[in-house]
Amino acid sequence: MELETIVFGSSFIVDPDMVRYCLPRVPKLREISLHWNESLSAPLLRDSIGHLERITILNAAYGGFQDAMAQVAEMLPNAYRK
Secondary structure, three states: OOOOEEEOOOOOOOOHHHHHHHHHHOOOOOEEEEOOOOOOOHHHHHHHHOOOOEEEEOOOOOHHHHHHHHHHHHHOOOEEEO
16 A cells, blocks of 8 residues: 555644655655644745645645745646635
8 A cells, every 4th residue: 555645634733844755755645634833935845845645734724825825826727725
């Protein structure tokens, strides 16, 4: 059995090093769901895990991330915001 989907809950902080160094090493990963935080950026996601079929940002409606979510929408057509 291969790991194809990862869902990070709201209490798990996804940091840039995880996105940059760990997640790209999961060979069969197709989909990830995470909560956005101020240490993440659209270019980081694009460059590190932009190849995934689906990236879901679970707290995209939070008002403090409007600019970041606009950039995600522009740079990552495979990103979905909830």
